[in-house]
Amino acid sequence: MERECLDCGAVLRGRSDKKFCDDQCRSNFNNKMKAGIYSSMRPVNAILRKNYTILTQVCQDNQVTIKKDDLLKYGFNPDYHTHLQQSQNGNTYFFCYEYGYMKIENETFLIVRKNDKV
Numbered sequence: 001m002e003r004e005c006l007d008c009g010a011v012l013r014g015r016s017d018k019k020f021c022d023d024q025c026r027s028n029f030n031n032k033m034k035a036g037i038y039s040s041m042r043p044v045n046a047i048l049r050k051n052y053t054i055l056t057q058v059c060q061d062n063q064v065t066i067k068k069d070d071l072l073k074y075g076f077n078p079d080y081h082t083h084l085q086q087s088q089n090g091n092t093y094f095f096c097y098e099y100g101y102m103k104i105e106n107e108t109f110l111i112v113r114k115n116d117k118v
Helices: 023-038 041-058 068-073
Strands: 063-067 083-086 092-096 099-104 108-113
Touching: 041 092, 041 099, 063 068, 068 108
Parallel strands: none
Antiparallel strands: 063 108, 083 092, 092 099, 099 108
16 A cells, blocks of 8 residues: 655655655645644734733833823724733733733723732
């Protein structure tokens, strides 16, 4: 029985456990397999990376207040975050990795770094 390359279908010669004819076919096959698995995660991760970049640029100190409209102008999407954290006084912070943000009065956000006590 002839064995075929799992990627291109070429006849394999050599070792009996060989699955691919060369490194390029092996790489192509694995990339195709991973593309399907992570395709739904890719757009969410892109939004989280963009939010993170914006927060790092805006929050140069450990804490800053900024208007919601200014954040949105930069392309920030407040609907995407990595986790939530409750402060001791009951406020909920939405975190994008180590940067947290909380809505305060008049459409303003307080942005903090996680190494601060929240």
